[in-house]
Amino acid sequence: MAQATHRSAARIAPAARPPRAGRLAWTLLGLVVILVAASVVIALTGGETWNSKLASIPVEFAVAVVGALIAARTGNRLGWLFLSAGAVGAVSVLAAAYAGRLPAARLLGAPWAGWTLPVLLGLLQPLLFLIPLLFPDGRPPSRRWWPVVWVAVAAGLVNAVTAALSNVDFSANFPRLRDPVTIVAPLGTAYNLAEEAGLVVFLAGAASMVVRFRRAGQEQRLQLKWFTYASVVSGVVIGLAGFTNEPLPEFDVIFLLIPAAVGIAILKYRLYDIDRLISRTLAYAVVTGLLIGVYAGLVLLATEVLRFHTAVAVAAATLAAAALFNPVRRRVQRIVDRRFNRVRYDADQTVAAFAAALRDAVDLDTVRDNLLATVNNAVEPAHVSLWMAGSAPVSQGQRASTARRARAGA
Numbered sequence: 001m002a003q004a005t006h007r008s009a010a011r012i013a014p015a016a017r018p019p020r021a022g023r024l025a026w027t028l029l030g031l032v033v034i035l036v037a038a039s040v041v042i043a044l045t046g047g048e049t050w051n052s053k054l055a056s057i058p059v060e061f062a063v064a065v066v067g068a069l070i071a072a073r074t075g076n077r078l079g080w081l082f083l084s085a086g087a088v089g090a091v092s093v094l095a096a097a098y099a100g101r102l103p104a105a106r107l108l109g110a111p112w113a114g115w116t117l118p119v120l121l122g123l124l125q126p127l128l129f130l131i132p133l134l135f136p137d138g139r140p141p142s143r144r145w146w147p148v149v150w151v152a153v154a155a156g157l158v159n160a161v162t163a164a165l166s167n168v169d170f171s172a173n174f175p176r177l178r179d180p181v182t183i184v185a186p187l188g189t190a191y192n193l194a195e196e197a198g199l200v201v202f203l204a205g206a207a208s209m210v211v212r213f214r215r216a217g218q219e220q221r222l223q224l225k226w227f228t229y230a231s232v233v234s235g236v237v238i239g240l241a242g243f244t245n246e247p248l249p250e251f252d253v254i255f256l257l258i259p260a261a262v263g264i265a266i267l268k269y270r271l272y273d274i275d276r277l278i279s280r281t282l283a284y285a286v287v288t289g290l291l292i293g294v295y296a297g298l299v300l301l302a303t304e305v306l307r308f309h310t311a312v313a314v315a316a317a318t319l320a321a322a323a324l325f326n327p328v329r330r331r332v333q334r335i336v337d338r339r340f341n342r343v344r345y346d347a348d349q350t351v352a353a354f355a356a357a358l359r360d361a362v363d364l365d366t367v368r369d370n371l372l373a374t375v376n377n378a379v380e381p382a383h384v385s386l387w388m389a390g391s392a393p394v395s396q397g398q399r400a401s402t403a404r405r406a407r408a409g410a
Contacts, residue, residue: 021071021072021075022071022072022073024071025067025068025071025072025079025080025083026068026072028064028068028083028087029064029065029067029068029083029086031087031090032060032061032064032086032087032090033061035087035090035091035093035094036057036060036061036090036093036094038094039054039057039090039093039094039096039097040054040057040097042094042097042098042101043097043100043101054093054097056089056093057093058256059089059255059256059259060086060089060090060093061086061090062086062256062259062260063082063083063085063086063089063259064082064083064085064086064087064089064090065086065259066079066082066259066260066262066263067079067080067081067082067083067084067085067086067259068083069263069267070082070262070263070266070267071083073267074266074267076136076137076138076266077134077138077139078131078134078135078136078138078262078266079138079266081127081128081130081131081134081138082259082262084127085124085127085128088120088123088124089124091116091120092116092117092120092121092124094113095113095114095116095117095120096114096117096173098110098113099111099113099114099117099174099177100114100173100174110177111174111177111178111179111180112180114170114173114174114177114179115164115170115179115180115181117169117170117173118163118168118169118170118173119160119163119164120160121163121169122156122159122160122162122163122169122191122194123156123157123159123160124156125156125159125195125198126152126153126155126156126159126194126195126197126198126201127152127153127156129152129198129199129201129202129205130148130149130152130201130205131205131262132202132205132206132208132209132227132231133145133148133149133201133204133205133208134205135209135223135224135227135262135265136220136223136224136227136262136265136266137220140208141208141211141212141215145204145208148201148204148205148208151197151200151201152197152198152201154194154197155194155195155197155198155201156194156198158190158191158193158194158197159191159194159195159198162187162190162191162194163191164181165181165182165183165184165187166182166183166184166185166186166187167179167182167186168186168187168188168191169191209224209227209228212224219268219271222265222271222272222274222275223265223266223268223271224265225274225275225278226261226262226264226265226271226274227258227261227262227265229261229274229277229278229281230257230258230260230261230262231258231261233254233257233281234254234255234257234258237254238254279333279336279337280333282336283329283332283333283336284329286332286336287325287328287329287332290328290332291321291324291325291328294317294320294321294324295317295318295320295321298313298316298317298320298321299313299314299317302316302317357370
């Protein structure tokens with residue numbers, strides 16, 4: 001019976017973590033690296049600049065790396081989705097670099113390379129909108145959400161087919177080339193409807209995250225917090241950059257937060273740091289807003305009401321804002337921790353209560369018992385011991401048993 005059980009376990013163990021999946025993931029990542037390197041060489045030798053054709057390379061590479069790590073270590077479907085997205089994105093970058101070379105150095109088959117770009121992007125975009133729906137375990141929250149997956153797949157197929165059969169995006173991307181496949185008139189209406197369907201999939205995925213968060217345990221809630229934090233920060237930065245009309249590659253830079261957060265959440269690396277990260281971000285954002293308001297108010301008061309010289313008013317407002325920074329930061333951090341980082345707030349309150357009790361304590365045994373109780377209440381360890389100079393180490397369990405024996409002897 002023991003031998004049969006051993007043989008059964010030997011058969012099951014490889015299935016739990018198939019080596020082929022890991023080899024396939026790293027092979028695809030190597031292919032992405034080769035495609036990215038080829039894109040850089042083709043674009044730069046053809047007279048292109050980095051921002052014109054290659055700005056999305058950091059995103060494609062980060063998505064591929066995170067996908068390979070997740071797929072090789074956990075087998076999560078999101079890892080394969082990220083890895084496929086990185087591979088398709090690398091192919092699209094190579095196609096854009098190949099087809100976008102200057103006319104004097106145009107390579108053979110450039111129109112067909114340009115034709116693959118909108119087809120691949122049309123197929124990939126709706127599938128990426130599935131990430132909120134499938135995060136973090138690679139499955140929808142329940143069977144009721146599977147129609148959303150099929151809508152995303154259908155939208156991607158419609159986008160790819162319309163881009164392949166008609167000129168919906170080709171001329172906009174490559175005005176010097178001619179679309180090699182124009183079987184039908186531009187199917188812009190179908191293409192736009194498919195893109196709107198992809199947006200609906202994204203909104204449904206956001207709603208599913210709310211449903212999943214309400215039903216999730218502590219660990220999965222931390223994973224959802226990581227993804228939500230990265231998405232919100234990315235959206236705010238991109239929105240502010242678009243509002244100010246700054247010509248910066250803000251999307252390609254800040255979007256790196258999302259694959260990084262997905263990798264941290266699924267691989268479960270320092271999950272509990274998210275509460276501290278959220279509290280710090282909110283605190284510094286609030287402090288920055290308050291100090292900017294104080295600075296602007298003082299400058300306006302000094303220049304418009306009190307009629308001080310502009311340089312003097314600016315210097316005074318700067319000094320006042322600098323003096324207020326630490327007091328305002330401490331007060332705001334305390335308020336934010338009370339709401340978003342309760343673990344640290346409770347620990348601070350526990351330590352403060354112990355310090356207050358320590359000032360009135362005289363007996364060494366009482367101090368030792370209070371310290372052990374405080375540590376146990378703050379972090380709830382499985383075992384806690386206290387070493388003091390000139391005495392044997394005392395643990396919490398030993399103190400309790402000693403107290404019981406003393407009461408029994410009395």
